[in-house]
Amino acid sequence: MRNRWLGSTSLGLLLLLVVGCGGRDPNLPEMVPVSGTVTLDQKLVSDAVVWFIPTGSTRGSAAGGRTNQDGKYELVSTRGETGTAVGEYRVTIEVMAGMNMMPSTADKPGSPPVLSPSSQLLPAMYGSRVQTPLTATVSAGGSVIDFALQSKP
DSSP states (O other): OHHHHHHHHHHHHHHHHHHOSSSSOTTSOOEEOEEEEEEETTEEOOSOEEEEEEOTTOOSOOEEEEOOTTSEEEOEETTSOBSEESEEEEEEEEOBOOOOEEOOOOSSTTOOOEEOOOOBSSOGGGGOTTTOOOEEEEOTTOEEOOEEEOSOO
16 A cells, blocks of 8 residues: 555656646746857857846846857756847857966965966956947847957957
8 A cells, every 4th residue: 555655656746747837937938049159350259158138128037158169159048948038138248268276375285276267358348247238139039149249349
């Protein structure tokens, strides 16, 4: 009897995990695919982090993506869904240099090294939520949005 109860309970929990608890929240905006290419001075930019931050009456949360070796990105929402909501966005793009290991400034001998701050490889304004000149409009059905950045804007 106990094994039957455990089996039924396990099956019920598995079904809840597979099916979900009611599906997608109807109050959340529909996600549409967004992709594009990032260039700097007409050269493809790889390993850039692209963020779309909603502005005005745009519903939903931010979405981001990373460019591949061909400078192409695809957005994923902060909830893990492909794309973002239709609307207006402020866009930031950053390429960070690798973290460098620096000697520790601690007084204790044998202290582990600490990471130095990253440095932005693109003009800083592109990575600033306040100073970025980049904006985007995401249309119903999805959008291809390319960014042609200039090292000397």
